[in-house]
Amino acid sequence: MIGWAMAENHPLEIVAGGSKRALGRPPRTDHQLDVSRLSGIVDYEPAELVMTARAGTPMADIQRQLADQQQMLAFEPPDWRKLLASNAEPTLGGVLACNLSGPRRLRAGAARDFFLGFAAINGRGDAWKAGGKVVKNVTGYDMCKLQAGAFGTLSLLTEVTLKVMPKPETSCTLLLHGLADDVAIPTMLRALNTPHEVSGAAHLPSPAARRSGVDAVANGLGGVTALRLEGPAPSVIYRAAELEKLLGHGDRLDAAASERLWTEIASVESLVAGRERYLWRLCPTPARASAVVQAIRARLVSADTLFDWGGGLVWLNLDAEDAGPDGGAAIIRAAMGQVGGHAMLVVAPEALRAATPVFEPASATMDALQCRIKQGFDPGGILNPGRMWEGR
Amino acid sequence: MIRMPAPDEAVLARRSEIVDALRRIVPGEGVIDSEPERRAFECDGLTAYRQLPMVVVLPETTAQVSEILRYCHANRIKVVPRGAGTSLSGGALPLQDGILLGLGKFKRILDIDVENRCIVVQPGVTNLGISQAVQAQGLYYAPDPSSQIACTIGGNVAENSGGVHCLKYGLTTNNVIGVELVMMDGEIIRLGGKHFDASGYDLLGVLVGSEGMLGVVTEVTVRILPKPPGARALMIGFATIEGVGHCVAEVIATGIIPGGMEMMDHLAIEAAEAFVHAGYPLDAAALLIIELDGCAAEIDHLIAAVEAIAGRHGATSCRASQSEEERLLFWAGRKAAFPAVGRLSPDYYCMDGTIPRRQIGTVLQRMEEMEAKYKLRVANVFHAGDGNLHPLILYDANRPGELQRAEDFGNDILRLCVEVGGVLTGEHGVGVEKRDLMGTMFNDSDLAQQTRLKCAFDSESLLNPGKVFPQLCRCAELGRVHVHAGNLRFPDLPRF
Numbered sequence A: 001m002i003g004w005a006m007a008e009n010h011p012l013e014i015v016a017g018g019s020k021r022a023l024g025r026p027p028r029t030d031h032q033l034d035v036s037r038l039s040g041i042v043d044y045e046p047a048e049l050v051m052t053a054r055a056g057t058p059m060a061d062i063q064r065q066l067a068d069q070q071q072m073l074a075f076e077p078p079d080w081r082k083l084l085a086s087n088a089e090p091t092l093g094g095v096l097a098c099n100l101s102g103p104r105r106l107r108a109g110a111a112r113d114f115f116l117g118f119a120a121i122n123g124r125g126d127a128w129k130a131g132g133k134v135v136k137n138v139t140g141y142d143m144c145k146l147q148a149g150a151f152g153t154l155s156l157l158t159e160v161t162l163k164v165m166p167k168p169e170t171s172c173t174l175l176l177h178g179l180a181d182d183v184a185i186p187t188m189l190r191a192l193n194t195p196h197e198v199s200g201a202a203h204l205p206s207p208a209a210r211r212s213g214v215d216a217v218a219n220g221l222g223g224v225t226a227l228r229l230e231g232p233a234p235s236v237i238y239r240a241a242e243l244e245k246l247l248g249h250g251d252r253l254d255a256a257a258s259e260r261l262w263t264e265i266a267s268v269e270s271l272v273a274g275r276e277r278y279l280w281r282l283c284p285t286p287a288r289a290s291a292v293v294q295a296i297r298a299r300l301v302s303a304d305t306l307f308d309w310g311g312g313l314v315w316l317n318l319d320a321e322d323a324g325p326d327g328g329a330a331i332i333r334a335a336m337g338q339v340g341g342h343a344m345l346v347v348a349p350e351a352l353r354a355a356t357p358v359f360e361p362a363s364a365t366m367d368a369l370q371c372r373i374k375q376g377f378d379p380g381g382i383l384n385p386g387r388m389w390e391g392r
Numbered sequence B: 001m002i003r004m005p006a007p008d009e010a011v012l013a014r015r016s017e018i019v020d021a022l023r024r025i026v027p028g029e030g031v032i033d034s035e036p037e038r039r040a041f042e043c044d045g046l047t048a049y050r051q052l053p054m055v056v057v058l059p060e061t062t063a064q065v066s067e068i069l070r071y072c073h074a075n076r077i078k079v080v081p082r083g084a085g086t087s088l089s090g091g092a093l094p095l096q097d098g099i100l101l102g103l104g105k106f107k108r109i110l111d112i113d114v115e116n117r118c119i120v121v122q123p124g125v126t127n128l129g130i131s132q133a134v135q136a137q138g139l140y141y142a143p144d145p146s147s148q149i150a151c152t153i154g155g156n157v158a159e160n161s162g163g164v165h166c167l168k169y170g171l172t173t174n175n176v177i178g179v180e181l182v183m184m185d186g187e188i189i190r191l192g193g194k195h196f197d198a199s200g201y202d203l204l205g206v207l208v209g210s211e212g213m214l215g216v217v218t219e220v221t222v223r224i225l226p227k228p229p230g231a232r233a234l235m236i237g238f239a240t241i242e243g244v245g246h247c248v249a250e251v252i253a254t255g256i257i258p259g260g261m262e263m264m265d266h267l268a269i270e271a272a273e274a275f276v277h278a279g280y281p282l283d284a285a286a287l288l289i290i291e292l293d294g295c296a297a298e299i300d301h302l303i304a305a306v307e308a309i310a311g312r313h314g315a316t317s318c319r320a321s322q323s324e325e326e327r328l329l330f331w332a333g334r335k336a337a338f339p340a341v342g343r344l345s346p347d348y349y350c351m352d353g354t355i356p357r358r359q360i361g362t363v364l365q366r367m368e369e370m371e372a373k374y375k376l377r378v379a380n381v382f383h384a385g386d387g388n389l390h391p392l393i394l395y396d397a398n399r400p401g402e403l404q405r406a407e408d409f410g411n412d413i414l415r416l417c418v419e420v421g422g423v424l425t426g427e428h429g430v431g432v433e434k435r436d437l438m439g440t441m442f443n444d445s446d447l448a449q450q451t452r453l454k455c456a457f458d459s460e461s462l463l464n465p466g467k468v469f470p471q472l473c474r475c476a477e478l479g480r481v482h483v484h485a486g487n488l489r490f491p492d493l494p495r496f
Helices: A002-007 A059-068 A092-097 A141-145 A179-192 A205-211 A235-247 A255-266 A286-299 A330-338 A350-355 A365-379 B009-013 B015-025 B034-038 B062-074 B127-137 B153-159 B202-209 B241-253 B266-274 B296-312 B323-334 B337-343 B357-374 B402-419 B435-441 B445-458
Strands: A012-015 A031-034 A040-044 A050-054 A115-122 A127-131 A155-163 A170-177 A198-204 A224-231 A251-253 A277-284 A303-306 A313-319 A341-347 B055-057 B078-082 B100-103 B109-113 B118-122 B176-182 B187-190 B216-223 B230-238 B260-265 B286-294 B315-320 B348-349 B378-383 B387-397
Touching: A002 A031, A002 A059, A012 A170, A040 A059, A050 A059, A059 A092, A059 B015, A092 A155, A092 B435, A115 A141, A127 A141, A127 A155, A127 B015, A127 B445, A170 A235, A179 A198, A179 A224, A179 A235, A179 A303, A198 A205, A198 A255, A205 A303, A205 A365, A224 A235, A224 A255, A235 B296, A251 A255, A255 B266, A277 A286, A277 A330, A286 A303, A286 A313, A286 A330, A330 A341, A365 B187, A365 B445, B009 B015, B009 B315, B015 B055, B015 B062, B034 B055, B034 B118, B062 B078, B062 B176, B062 B187, B062 B216, B109 B127, B118 B176, B118 B241, B127 B153, B127 B241, B153 B216, B176 B202, B187 B202, B230 B323, B241 B260, B241 B286, B260 B266, B260 B323, B266 B286, B266 B323, B266 B337, B266 B378, B286 B296, B286 B323, B296 B315, B323 B337, B337 B348, B337 B378, B337 B387, B348 B402, B357 B378, B357 B402, B387 B402, B402 B435
Parallel strands: A012 A031, B055 B100, B078 B100
Antiparallel strands: A040 A050, A050 A155, A115 A127, A115 A155, A170 A224, A170 A251, A198 A224, A198 A303, A277 A313, A277 A341, A303 A313, B109 B118, B118 B216, B176 B187, B176 B216, B230 B286, B230 B315, B260 B286, B260 B378, B348 B387, B378 B387
16 A cells, blocks of 8 residues: 555555544645554563554553553553544554653653554555564664654554553552642652652642642642652552651542542643633753743743643643734744753644644754655655655 | 674775874874774674774764764764773674774763753763762662673663663663764764653664664763662572562562562572672572562562562572662672673673563573583573573683584574564674674564664764674665656655
């Protein structure tokens, strides 16, 4: 199929479930390649911490199989269906192609860190593979890293192997109330620098906190800062007490409420409102998170925010009118340039995602290098052209 | 023995001119020309392979590295980057017609950023040096290859080094968050930084573990972690290898990820015990050291759980460390396993395959059969948690034919690792050593795609050629595109 597309010069949009079609730039293609039938778990050995599945396997199937063995994907893949206004079924290949990671990313690593190997088809139509099916491997270049986050522009994943991890025995979340952003960020960083293995550190400023579905968060006063602890019960109890001694007492969420809150944070539900909005995802140098938001808010007053990853991830929701014709890109990227990091426009109408660079623009040297890499995988520009950058 | 690419006579003929050009870039003693001094760089940790480099250059600044590479690129001169030279796979083996680019003078720690949990260092800082720089703050750098006193972070980035703690804390790739990189044409780029993840392709991810073939790293930012408040080790003896395998599988299936989980076979136990007197059980067929870290409540809880599992799988002895001294003593034997085995034999050859853990019994059985076939003994140390085997083949290089037999034996072990579903190298890298075995794991299509990536960074194949890939890269041939009806997309882009 890809060979045909290459020979006949027909660019393809790769789709499995289609839940993330609205993510990235709108690809300029006249055909879709539906890989949803490349589905099913091929091999799963819980004691080896390894799972191999076809790329189109629904995430729901993966999560169910793992849960049956008290295991999980440690990078906590977020469900962005509400965000992207989709009812479609997210698949494993899509999660990896977009390198989507949830709140535990700050401790456990990103999707790319658990991606051990794959089989794929490049833009020439050649089947190829890389990596392996064991947890430790340095044989050849680490192509998994390159595929993760390439949004299907380098090769079509057909089968993937992942490292899986045991589910923590229990969890609990400490809530601190009333912290302003510029106090909450250093507080989270302080918690992360203790040996208490905080596995989630998020701050919901007052407006976001009030929209939470978790009562203790919604009913609080001011901003709510959440710190998650996971592990064996005696350890979680001890560490929670130690953290409270250090940071002060707030509320404690039990395992069930904790899970609800972190699922909500992962899916950015507290920022998904009904009005027309542009949603940006910023990855700044963590300690500069509140500074960057302040700088942006000085120019874009409608900015509604949510901080995750101890400040390493900032969600920024803008009023369309306030954001202006470029969706706020110039102001946001100038502010990010001051602190280091990158910004992605996640939710915006198709026309805006076509007109404004969705991903952080690269330097000329980096751009040329990425262009040469794309050429090496997909010389005809068949795979998801335009998804990441205009014209390729 | 593995053959290296034939030297370029034209480059060799220009040697003195090249030395002069390098002296203009790096003044003073930074260019090493005399044969006795170059001799010090003729090999890395894979000492069976030696080659005198054409010239050695030790720059001190990124600008110098950039100028050197720009010059070499313009003059088509090969370059081999080198850190401390501790590679066990020949990753830093020099070329007769190549410049050896040593990063040993890049020794500065540039920025300790506790708030952002990272440290920025130059590539010549040792792995242990990073942890020492932040120990006063209660922090450390997690990956700990056994050569950590000597090996440099630049080399760790090139090889994606592991260590005994990587099951829980990850390899180098999971802990490096930014680099400054000089490409073969002299261009300087930055990948990553103090922030999370990449925008665009994850070039940092593919750079780590690229064995010095994509660029030269001149600055590295790594994640630093708070030290666990405590750690205790269990030393468990087993009468059978199968018992060990089942015990390890159940520990993990139960949901416990120990800080470290190491196995040694009988010969390795004997050698280590004679060397460090750690109190290892000499009657055991195999020994397991399991380290559990965290707060005291967690450690006690997990020790009890692991002891119970070990009991169910036929442990013949089980001791938990009662003090920090005792914990270190348990580890002392494991950490000294290589030199200890070295005392049993004039030479040993260290292998590094990974297997699915459930295959450990089969693999050790087959290795025993190979010992008979090759008439050489093997001691086994094994990162049991992640299935990474380190068989040490004992031989005597002074006996005719033994080195070749040891290499053939090693190759058979690695083929076996691939046959049972594993890989050629878990942490030492392909380098020269396993280059010609790449075909057992990858077909031509797989290798062509890897090579195309190399071409995007180094189109003339000047950076560390002769390593990793069994055939030298031919970018022009790989770039061939089959065009239908003359419709080439992006016709204005250069093809090479």
